[in-house]
Amino acid sequence: MITATDLHxxxxxxxxxxxxxxxxxxxxxxxxxxxxxxxxGKSTLMNVLSGLERADSGTVVACGQDLSAMTDKQLNEFRxxxxxxxxxxxxxxxxxxxxxxxxxxxxxxxNKNYLREIEAVGLADKLKAMPSALSGGEQxxxxxxxxxxxxxxxxxxxxxxxxxxxxxxxxxxxYIAKLKAERGFTMVMVTHNRNIADMADSVVExxxxxxxxxxxxxxxxxxxxxxx
Amino acid sequence: xxxGIKDGVKLFGISVVCFCAVFVCTFFLNxxxxxxAIDGAVSGELRVLYDANMTSAKFTCAITGGVLCLIxxxxxxxxxxxxxxxxxxxxxxxxxxxxxxxxxxxxFWVFGLSTxxxxxxxxxxxxxxxPLIYRExxxxxxxxxxxxxxxxxxAALVVAPTITFSAFACLYAKLSxxxxxxxxxxxxxxxxxSKRRPLDKQHSFLAEMCLSTLAGKKSVxxxxxxxxxxxSAMLQMGLTMSDLSSVIMGVMILVIGVILGxxxxxxxxxxxxxxxxxxxxxxxxxxxxxxxxxxxLLVGYVxxxxxxxxxxxxxxxVLMTVMVNVVFADVKTVATYSFGVGYFxxxxxxxxxxxxxxxxxxxxxxxxxxxxxxxxxx
Numbered sequence: 001m002i003t004a005t006d007l008h009x010x011x012x013x014x015x016x017x018x019x020x021x022x023x024x025x026x027x028x029x030x031x032x033x034x035x036x037x038x039x040x041g042k043s044t045l046m047n048v049l050s051g052l053e054r055a056d057s058g059t060v061v062a063c064g065q066d067l068s069a070m071t072d073k074q075l076n077e078f079r080x081x082x083x084x085x086x087x088x089x090x091x092x093x094x095x096x097x098x099x100x101x102x103x104x105x106x107x108x109x110x111n112k113n114y115l116r117e118i119e120a121v122g123l124a125d126k127l128k129a130m131p132s133a134l135s136g137g138e139q140x141x142x143x144x145x146x147x148x149x150x151x152x153x154x155x156x157x158x159x160x161x162x163x164x165x166x167x168x169x170x171x172x173x174x175y176i177a178k179l180k181a182e183r184g185f186t187m188v189m190v191t192h193n194r195n196i197a198d199m200a201d202s203v204v205e206x207x208x209x210x211x212x213x214x215x216x217x218x219x220x221x222x223x224x225x226x227x228x
Numbered sequence: 229x230x231x232g233i234k235d236g237v238k239l240f241g242i243s244v245v246c247f248c249a250v251f252v253c254t255f256f257l258n259x260x261x262x263x264x265a266i267d268g269a270v271s272g273e274l275r276v277l278y279d280a281n282m283t284s285a286k287f288t289c290a291i292t293g294g295v296l297c298l299i300x301x302x303x304x305x306x307x308x309x310x311x312x313x314x315x316x317x318x319x320x321x322x323x324x325x326x327x328x329x330x331x332x333x334x335x336f337w338v339f340g341l342s343t344x345x346x347x348x349x350x351x352x353x354x355x356x357x358x359p360l361i362y363r364e365x366x367x368x369x370x371x372x373x374x375x376x377x378x379x380x381x382x383a384a385l386v387v388a389p390t391i392t393f394s395a396f397a398c399l400y401a402k403l404s405x406x407x408x409x410x411x412x413x414x415x416x417x418x419x420x421x422s423k424r425r426p427l428d429k430q431h432s433f434l435a436e437m438c439l440s441t442l443a444g445k446k447s448v449x450x451x452x453x454x455x456x457x458x459x460s461a462m463l464q465m466g467l468t469m470s471d472l473s474s475v476i477m478g479v480m481i482l483v484i485g486v487i488l489g490x491x492x493x494x495x496x497x498x499x500x501x502x503x504x505x506x507x508x509x510x511x512x513x514x515x516x517x518x519x520x521x522x523x524x525l526l527v528g529y530v531x532x533x534x535x536x537x538x539x540x541x542x543x544x545x546v547l548m549t550v551m552v553n554v555v556f557a558d559v560k561t562v563a564t565y566s567f568g569v570g571y572f573x574x575x576x577x578x579x580x581x582x583x584x585x586x587x588x589x590x591x592x593x594x595x596x597x598x599x600x601x602x603x604x605x606x
Contacts, residue, residue, distance in 0.1 A: 052513060052599055073518075080515020091510045095440035103433040108515060150514065 002026040002049055002154065002186070007058035009044055009209075018044040019055065020209040031180060031187040031220070033197035036206035042190045043158060045206065049188060050083050050156045051075040063153055080108055084152030084185075086176075088159035090139045092131040098142050099127045105150035117145040121175050137168030141175060148179060155180070157189040161196065166228045173199060173223035195227040231335045235311065239342035241495040242303050242393075246346030247353070248484045249296035250385045254354025255361045256285040257385075261378055262362075266371045277367045284551065291547075296488075297389075299454065303495070304339060304393060305400055306447045310499065312404045319405060320412025333402035340394025347386045357480075364476050437507070437524040445503055451496035452529045453536030459489030459579055460540030461547075467571040468548055490582075497590050500525060501597070508597045522591035537579055541572060 002025070009019040018041045026032050026049075034042045047053045049060055051067050054075075060067040063082045070078060084105065092101050098118065106114035118124055121141035131139055140160060147155055160176070161169035177199060180187050189200065197203045198221045205213040260282060270278040312319060322332055358375055366373065442449055462485020470478030501508070504525060511521050545567050552565035 076512070076515050076517060078515075079513065080517075083515070085513050091506055093437070093440070093507045093510070095444040096436060100433060100436045100440075103436070104511070105514060107433040 001028045002060065002062040002188075004045075004049060005059045007045070007048060007055040007060070009041075009048060009053075009055050017209050019048065019058075022058070022206075022209070022211055024049075024204060024211060024214070026186060026188060027201075029184045029186055030201045031177075031189070031199065032202050032204060033200035034188065034190045034204045034206060035192065035194055035197050037192065040206040041209040042192075042206050044209075046156055046158060046188060046190045050085070050154070051078050082153045084147030084150055084155045086140070086143050086147050086155065086157040086160045088162040090131070090143050090163075092139055092142055092146075094131055097128050097130055098123060098134070098145075101131065101142055102145045102149050105146040105148070109150040111149050111151060114145075114149040117149040118142075120148070120179060121145045135168070136164050137172060140164060140168075140172050144172070144176060144179070148183075152185055154186045154188065157187065159191055160189065161191075161193070169228070170223045177223060193228075198226045199223060231338055233338055233341065235338060239303070239307050239339060241491050242300050242307070242342040243346035243349070244487060244491040245296050245300045245303065246343050246389065247350040248488055249293050249300070250347045250350030250389075251354045251357075252292045252484070253289045253385055254351050254381060255358045256289045257381055258354070258358060258375070258378060259362060259365060259373070260285045260289070261381075262373050262376050266373060269371050274367060274370050278370065281365055281367070287551070299492075300343065300393070301396065302447070302450070304397055306451075306499070308336065308339060308397060308400050309404060310503070312401065316407075316412045320407075320409050323405075323409045324413060329402055329405045332405055333398050336397040336401035337394040339397035340390050343393040344386070344390040347389050351382065351386050360476060434520060434524045437511075438528040441500065441504060441525055442528045445500055448496045448500045448503075449529065449532050451492050451499075453532045453539075455489045455492035455496060456533045456536030456579065456583070457540040457543070458485050458492060459582075460537040460575055461485065461544040462488070462540075463575045463578070464541060464568065464571050465544040465548060467574065468544075468565070468568050471568075472548075472552065472565060490586075493583075493586055497526070497529075497586070500529075501590065501594055505597055508594055509599045512597065512599050518591070518595040522587075522594045525594060526587050526590060533583060537576070541575075 004022060004024045007019045007022040008017075010017050020041075022041070022045060024045075034045060036042045044053075048055045049062065051060075051062075051070070055068065058068065062078070065078060067075065067078060093104065096104075099115075102114050102118055105111075106117070111117075115124070115127075118127060121144055123138060123141055123145065126134065126138065131142065134142065140163075144160075155176075157176070161172055164172060173196065176187070189196070191197060198217065201217055201220055203213075203215045203217060204211055205215070263278070263282060263285075267278075319332060323329070362373055362375060462481050466478045466480075466482030466485060468478075469481055508521055508525065511524070516524075548565050
């Protein structure tokens with residue numbers, strides 16, 4: 001479970017108020033989509049919830065630990081232990097093969113069966129391929145395998161389909177949803193696409209650094225049922 | 229202007245290398261030209277000393293000038309490639325708008341300005357130290373050698389290198405800009421040709437990261453080895469020269485060695501860190517510790533640093549043997565040379581201490597690489 005209480009975050013000496021009193025609870029094993037327009041504060045919220053950056057004030061308690069009271073080193077250890085990331089721009093290491101990129105995550109968790117993750121995302125035949133030889137969808141799937149190989153309790157996804165076409169985007173979302181159903185990790189996805197949010201258990205809508213609505217979704221749709 | 233003057237003068241390393249090369253060449257060549265005026269008045273034992281002095285002036289100029297010029301060329305190539313990779317999107321947009329490769333490449337002339345700054349400073353410093361050098365090289369009983377100004381040296385050591393390096397920068401940029409416009413706009417770098425055989429899967433991610441960092445930037449490996457080579461060779465040579473020749477010459481060589489070594493190491497490791505910023509940021513996001521991140525990037529250079537040090541030791545020994553036992557073989561006043569074991573250990577000790585300090589400083593820099601800024605900038 002993640003509990004955020006009264007989070008505030010400013011940039012540029014207060015000129016930009018990215019978070020203005022955000023409070024939020026995310027249940028263990030749920031899929032939460034954070035939506036909002038550009039500049040609404042959704043990415044900042046994700047960064048604060050995942051321990052990538054600190055709020056100026058307020059508290060975040062995740063996996064029973066108070067992130068707001070942690071040192072940089074402790075935050076690093078928290079991310080190492082509990083968190084996985086899937087970034088919009090992939091950030092694969094360009095000089096390493098698919099297999100070695102996935103080991104970036106696997107080695108942290110001592111996961112010797114990391115090949116399973118690569119098989120799960122359908123890239124078993126591309127183990128030795130370099131990122132430059134993969135399509136955008138395949139690179140994103142490597143990213144997902146890398147994040148899942150470290151067996152995270154919480155998976156943060158920042159616009160995971162933002163750089164993908166519809167067909168590839170649906171296939172990537174389908175993979176993620178299936179893996180989540182199998183493994184039961186908590187999933188927090190930032191997206192500006194309201195249709196994708198239809199897949200989530202609950203949708204958090206943000207505007208100007210504030211949460212303007214939290215909607216529970218009793219019947220989440222599959223990746224092939226949502227609009228695009 | 230496609231590239232600003234500021235970009236052109238940022239090549240601090242090239243300025244330092246040019247400074248060192250031109251500094252040494254200026255006073256030695258000036259001495260060589262001026263000393264020819266007394267050629268007819270020298271005979272007997274003095275003749276041997278005179279010839280040895282002239283040979284050593286020529287020899288030092290050729291070696292220092294040649295080697296440092298080559299290093300400056302490699303540095304220029306290295307920097308321009310990085311500059312184009314780092315600004316691929318910008319150049320891609322210019323190309324898409326209709327700018328030709330030639331037009332963009334011509335604006336790279338500004339990279340010659342670093343050569344101009346270094347060469348002009350070296351030329352000035354060479355002239356400033358000239359009276360001292362002439363005094364050191366004066367042989368008892370020989371007519372005094374007057375310092376004269378030679379405009380041709382200014383042309384050869386300052387003007388010509390600046391023009392040559394500017395032209396070279398344009399030419400290399402033109403070749404480097406031959407890339408697909410779309411991939412440049414997408415910020416794509418030139419395709420990496422990695423022929424390294426993948427390691428057995430028993431190796432950890434960190435070991436792979438370490439090896440791929442080395443394989444991905446061979447020029448950095450070269451510069452780390454070169455930095456250690458310079459430090460090792462010139463420090464030992466400087467200490468030996470203090471005994472054999474004069475303290476001034478020894479100190480001069482020693483200082484140049486330290487400057488060159490530190491500059492090359494600084495440039496190389498800074499480049500390695502800049503080139504791997506996004507990888508470091510991803511490792512940080514995933515929770516790799518400060519130590520793991522720093523080691524994966526820096527530890528691979530240690531064997532090459534030691535190799536550079538060893539080659540530098542052998543090089544200076546061979547050079548000193550040749551200089552003393554061949555060039556000055558007939559000169560009775562020059563002491564015999566043998567390998568300075570004490571100097572070797574002094575150099576090794578300071579080298580290990582300096583290298584460890586440099587790596588510690590860079591480890592801090594690596595750990596300060598911000599995750600969010602890098603990811604939002606890309």
